[in-house]
Amino acid sequence: MLNQTAAAVHIALLAVQLLFLISPPFRGRRALCITTITGLAIATHFVGPPSDIAGDAQPFALLWPIYLGTLDKFLCARGDGPEDSYWRADRPAREARAMKPFSATKIRWAAALMFNTRGVRWNYEVKKLPPKPGMSRQRFLFWQTVDFVKLLLMSDLLLQLSERLFWTPADGTLKHADSKYLTISHPDWRWSFFKVLAFACGPYFFVNLQYVTASIVAVGLNLSRVEDWPPYFGNVSEVTTVRHFWGSFWHQTLRRSLTKATGFMVDFLSIPRGTNLSSYLQVWLAFAISGFMHAQSMLLLPHPSNITSAECTVGVMAFFLWQAAAITTEDFVQWLWKKLSGGLEVNPWVKRIIGYTWVIWSFWVSLPWAADVMMRTRLTEESFLGFSFLRSLVHRVPIPP
Incomplete structure (x- = not known):
């Protein structure tokens, strides 16, 4: 059976990451983002498992690499935030600076930043990845x-x-x-x-x-x-x-x-x-x-x-x-x-x-x-x-x- 409260907290943990990434830079954004994500991550341990079936609860339990990545991107960002630090390899540097906050374009940029944890074809691509496919x-x-x-x-x-x-x-x-x-x-x-x-x-x-x-x-x-x-x-x-x-x-x-x-x-x-x-x-x-x-x-x-x-x-x-x-x-x-x-x-x-x-x-x-x-x-x-x-x-x- 699904624990709706627990599931909602996990979903909120994902949603706030996207929300902070698509928002415009503002005073205190970094601190507020880190505090909110950390608070929600801790809260997941107080609302019970998302389901009473282990296999159904596991996808929620595996979301931590995503919020861990978002935390490090805000903590290690230069200037006003992630917009100044991360961009795709085939796009202009600081590409997100030209994107309208909360727009579809910035949502796609933010989603890619969140879920591409290895940084493939981004300026933060991790070392020692296998060769990229060279085919049609x-x-x-x-x-x-x-x-x-x-x-x-x-x-x-x-x-x-x-x-x-x-x-x-x-x-x-x-x-x-x-x-x-x-x-x-x-x-x-x-x-x-x-x-x-x-x-x-x-x-x-x-x-x-x-x-x-x-x-x-x-x-x-x-x-x-x-x-x-x-x-x-x-x-x-x-x-x-x-x-x-x-x-x-x-x-x-x-x-x-x-x-x-x-x-x-x-x-x-x-x-x-x-x-x-x-x-x-x-x-x-x-x-x-x-x-x-x-x-x-x-x-x-x-x-x-x-x-x-x-x-x-x-x-x-x-x-x-x-x-x-x-x-x-x-x-x-x-x-x-x-x-x-x-x-x-x-x-x-x-x-x-x-x-x-x-x-x-x-x-x-x-x-x-x-x-x-x-x-x-x-x-x-x-x-x-x-x-x-x-x-x-x-x-x-x-x-x-």
């Missing part, structure tokens, strides 16, 4: 449609595997009634690896499916251009370090906001940029902030009455802090090897195998901490597709004992 509109739509079909089938497979592996008891009858002790872990290392792998692949395919669908609609309706839609993820075959996983392969949606926040902190503490202390403090702060924001979003979801707030958050924080620890560790090991070996280069194939093994092991250990939080909130219990092509096939997979 018709060819782009064709290949995106092919990708859509593949991603849909893979999402269906993973959703059905999730139901089979995580939610079906060993007797194969009823779903687990109590989620307090549910986990994706398993004492048999083979089942453990398979279950973690199935869970880990989910976000990649689910998010990619939504992104490709949006690209087909936007380009098909001439709402945006082909170049606006570079791949959402990088090349997984190149992920040989945890740093590379998060710095190049993953979606980079939060990169700008986290970089601005951590940069502000090191400057506030008067730590010189470019030093090891500055670099690793920013790594740890980035993952701490990301972990906190992901954790607080879990509190916006409905959960069984016997699940505590700590059980909804601690695992998520632990997962993200582990990533900072893993990056620090792998950097130290690489530095130590260069010192002890005199700069001896490892065979590229050996180096790649060691890298793959390290990254796989790191996520094999850490992912269950976050995944078990989602199990407790029963977030992955039902397929969001509402249909399945592969259900009968997946039901042939044995249930973990």
Whole structure:
């Protein structure tokens, strides 16, 4: 059932961001915007979940990257505000200055600024994005449609595997009634690896499916251009370090906001940029902030009455802090090897195998901490597709004992 009050607060949080962006610059706009967004973001935790069904409440819980991006754009804007700081790469600098406040033109500019969190083809485009598509509109739509079909089938497979592996008891009858002790872990290392792998692949395919669908609609309706839609993820075959996983392969949606926040902190503490202390403090702060924001979003979801707030958050924080620890560790090991070996280069194939093994092991250990939080909130219990092509096939997979 929809909680109308909670839904209204979340919608208001989106609306006020747009309202401040399309308004004319005025005295105190920056402070009023930051105060209002922060207040509404806090208020979402006092009005209850937007729905008593976790899957229906999740879209509201995932709005925080948008308001985080709007906050950093007002905080870091020069002059009178965002109009002086952000513009599209193929448009004149400070293009919004010439737009009439509250006009359709400025609404389109503001909406693009809000939702284009990676800044693709804007003057704040984040680093290390995959190459932009260099093809015609018709060819782009064709290949995106092919990708859509593949991603849909893979999402269906993973959703059905999730139901089979995580939610079906060993007797194969009823779903687990109590989620307090549910986990994706398993004492048999083979089942453990398979279950973690199935869970880990989910976000990649689910998010990619939504992104490709949006690209087909936007380009098909001439709402945006082909170049606006570079791949959402990088090349997984190149992920040989945890740093590379998060710095190049993953979606980079939060990169700008986290970089601005951590940069502000090191400057506030008067730590010189470019030093090891500055670099690793920013790594740890980035993952701490990301972990906190992901954790607080879990509190916006409905959960069984016997699940505590700590059980909804601690695992998520632990997962993200582990990533900072893993990056620090792998950097130290690489530095130590260069010192002890005199700069001896490892065979590229050996180096790649060691890298793959390290990254796989790191996520094999850490992912269950976050995944078990989602199990407790029963977030992955039902397929969001509402249909399945592969259900009968997946039901042939044995249930973990």
